[in-house]
Amino acid sequence: MRAGAKISPAIRMTLISLVICGLVFPIVMTGIGEVAMPWQANGSQVYYDGRPIGSELLTQDFSLPVFFHPRNDSASGVDPDITMSSAISQVPRIHNATGIPESFLNESLQKYRQYTLFFFGTEYVNVLEVNLYLVETYPSIYAPYIQ
Amino acid sequence: MLTLEDLFVVVPVWGLVIVLSWFLSRYLLTVFTGGKSRLDRIFSPVEGFIYRLAGVDAAKKMGWKEYFLSLLYLNAGQAVVAFFILMFQQSLPLNPMHYHGMSWSLALNTALSFSSNTNLQHYNGETALSYLSQMSAIQFLQFTSAATGLATGVAVIRGFAGKAKTIGNFYFDYVRALTRVLLPLAFIATIVLIAMGVPQSLGGYSYEPTLQKDAYEWIYRGPIASLVSIMQLGTNGGGYFGANSAYPLQNPSQLSDLFEIGLMMFIPTSLLFLFGRMVGSNREGRTLFLAAYAIYGIDLLIAFLPHFSIGRGVEVRFGAAASVFWTVTTTAFTTGSVNASLSAFNPVVILTAFFGMLIQAVPGGIGTGAMYLLMYVIVTIFLVGLMAGRTPEYLGFKIEGQDVKLAVASFLTHPIIILIPTVLAFAVGAERGAGLSADSIGFTKVFYEFTSAAANNGSDFLGSAANTVFFNVSTGIVMWLGRFLPMLFMLAIADGVATRKRGYGQGLKTGSMSFVIVLIVSIFILTVLTFFPFLVLGPILQFLQGFRTSFGV
The missing domain is CATH 1.20.5 (Single alpha-helices involved in coiled-coils or other helix-helix interfaces)
Structure with missing residues (x-):
């Protein structure tokens, strides 16, 4: 009981x-x-030219040489960011593949620079942001490579 | 080393949490002593309705046996419900991805894990659980286990404080923990998290085109923000995603990262201040607070010693500082959520994570952290009393032989349920089933698994690799013993001292700084003496091997 x-x-x-x-x-x-x-x-959807192109928060499968590439050894597997040094090391490849001046590529990286500790710490960039900026600036170069 | 830049992250979070916890403790005092509040107009009718519906008398004073059995039966009932939801999710609604039910051993492990506030996860949520399971098994148990922990912590504090002459009524504490503390705070936290970018949706998962031609990605839209809010506030730690708070949809930015760290520190910290308020002497609360935060701070200092940079297993947006800060905090508060892969860390960081989980009280999980601190206080006063030849006293009452026996039983539960299964796992070769070998790395991972289970932490190295019958069942048992045995012992002590005669005032001055130092040293010695051989075989050996390799010997 x-x-x-x-x-x-x-x-x-x-x-x-x-x-x-x-x-x-x-x-x-x-x-x-x-x-x-x-x-x-609903997952911070980003659009290009009116078409949805994935979430702002997630990395994308950028594998063509014309884009900045994400990393593949992060904890989440979908880390949207790369360190500035990793991004800078990719500048010559993108220049060779697209003809976009290296100076412009470096300026783009500086434009989208962020810091791990808000104002200082390690510099990094969001891969999608930078690639989208390049696509928007050089639509004719990138036309064959995008959706 | 801890740099100025790292302090820029740590100090504001600590400062803000400590100040807000102080105010929260004032609110908690009113909530759990039944004091009058303007909020009664809203909450009292709801609570009255719940009491009537459940058929409980929330005004009745309970002894420790009744309090304990009430919470045990309730948690058992909740675990059973979650078990069936997880096992039969394919036949239940809100499963747009048509995921299959879990195997019996995985469902058992998950139900025991979440009902014990552990949140060890041997599955990946985004590819294994339906919406219903994420809400009605996972989030549900995250709320109820946090409410159970908070209720128990408050009951123990109430007994020690002695003003009420009782440990109280479980249903009163449990229901109020939900209606007045956890649900309102989780409500606010969920809205903040959504604003920061954490999804809250039932719109289904979709495989969507991305910018590059012919490339696609999964977007997991789910009830994520509401789950993350209670998982951090309730020191649960089990995430929506397998990668937990490393996954951007669960933790989008540095700001959300620091916010989530603050959430897990909030209620356990305020309970230390609540102790002072209930006793009627803020100095007594200060003692618990200073001892807990001193050890937590020492852990942080040690964890920041080795150089650490962004590499494999770390998310770029958090960087080194926020990753280390999170890992030490999540183990110190026995939450168990992670924002980086544990394999990424230097063994020294893992060692400090072990300390957090082995002590369980610096400051520990919701409710249980304060409970374990009082256990250490009893043992410490007894030891010092023996050395000084004084009658052990605390808060004006005499500590009796029975109290010391129960406190020691509670203390010993932890090593017994960690060390025996760790040895057993290697004795039967269970580590091979999880893809490990019997070296210092494999040992660290298995030892960590059982330590995390026993401490109701839930962080782990193994994840879904430990989805074997051996690890599912063994850690399941360890999680429940580690949760409920110490609660039983500590409620018994608290009930005993609640009505005991007070006012001797011959004992140690437990509100003094010298007692804080004695308590810190005593906690450290008790823990290290108990676990040292095992720490040597695991992370310390790993550290020394790494040292040897770096010198090329």
Whole structure:
């Protein structure tokens, strides 16, 4: 009887908690997200020329020599960023493949430079941002390589 | 070495969290002593409705047995529900990707893991769990296990404080932990996380074209922000993704990274101040706070010693400093979420991670951290009392033989449930099933697995590689023993001292700085003496081998 007296509230409290924490809370938050911040709530979709081209937050499969390449040894496997030194080392390859002046490529990297500690720390760039900038600046060069 | 630039990250987070925790502790005092509040108008009717629906009397004082059994039955019921959701998700709604149910051993491991606030994950969430499982198994247990931990921590504190002459009522503490603390804070945190870029959607996963011709990527839209909010606030640590908080959709930027670190520190820190408030002497709370943060700070200093740069297994946007800061914090607060692959770190960082998990109280998980600190206080006062030839006293009451026995039983639970299964794993060759060999690296990983399980931490090296029947079942048992046995012992002590005569005032001045130092030294010695041989075989040997290699010997 004593065990039974505790099992009934345990079962009921389990179901109440399940409904509140496991259904109502995430669904209400989803509703708020969809209404108030639909862009972020749906994965920060980026567009080029009106077409969706993936999430701003994720790396993309840039493998052609005309693009800056992402890294493939990150913790997440989809790290969108590369260090500045890694980016600079790719400048000659992109120059050879596209003819875009190295000075412009380096300026582009500086334009999109970020820091791991906000104002200092290691310099890095977001690969998609830089590549998108190149595509927008040289649409005719990049036309054969994009979707 | 810890540079000025690293301090630029660490100091503001510490400062902000400590100040906000101080204010939160004032709110928690009102919540858990049933003090009048303007929020009663909103919350009291809801809570009254929940009590009636569940058929519980939230005003009834419970003894330690009743308090413990109530929480044990509730957590068991919740684990059973989650087990069935995980195992049969293919037949349940909200599964747009048509993922199969988990095997029995994996479902068992996951249910025991999340119900014990551990969040060890032997699966990759984004490719194994339906929306329903992520919400109604994972997030659900992250809330309830955090509420259970918070309730227990508060009950133990209430008993030690002695003003209420009881440890309280479990359902009162549990329901209020949810309605007045965890749900409102998670609500705010979820909105902040969405604003920072963490998705919150039920729109389905999609394989979408990207910029380069014929290239595609998966975009995992899911109820991620709501899960991350409680996973950090409730020191749970189990992520939506296999890569946890290294995955950009779970942790998009440096700012979200620091915000998530702050979330995991918030409630455990405020409980240390709550102790002072409940006792009626902020100095007593200060003692717990200073001891816990001193050891946490020493861990950070040690972890920053080796040079560390962005490389394999580290995310560029966090850099070295935020990766190390996160790893030390997630183990010190026994959360277990990760923002970098543990294999990326120097063995010295792993050693400090071990310290956090072996001590479990610097400052430890939600509710349990404060509970373990009080366990160390009892043992320390007893040891010092023996050396000084004084009757051991704390907060004006005499510490009796029974209390010391229970505190030591609670302390010994940890080494027993870590060391025996670690040895057993190698004895039966289970490490091979997880793709490991019996060298210092393999040993570190298996030892870490059981330490993380026993400490209800949940960070691990193995991940889905440990999805074997041996590791699923063994860590499952270890997680539940590591969770509930110490709760049983500590509730018993707290209930015993709640009604004990107070006011001797002959004991050590536990509010003094000298006691803080004694407590720190005692925690350190107790832990190191217990685990030293195992640490030597694992991370220390690995460190020395790395040293030898670097000298070319």
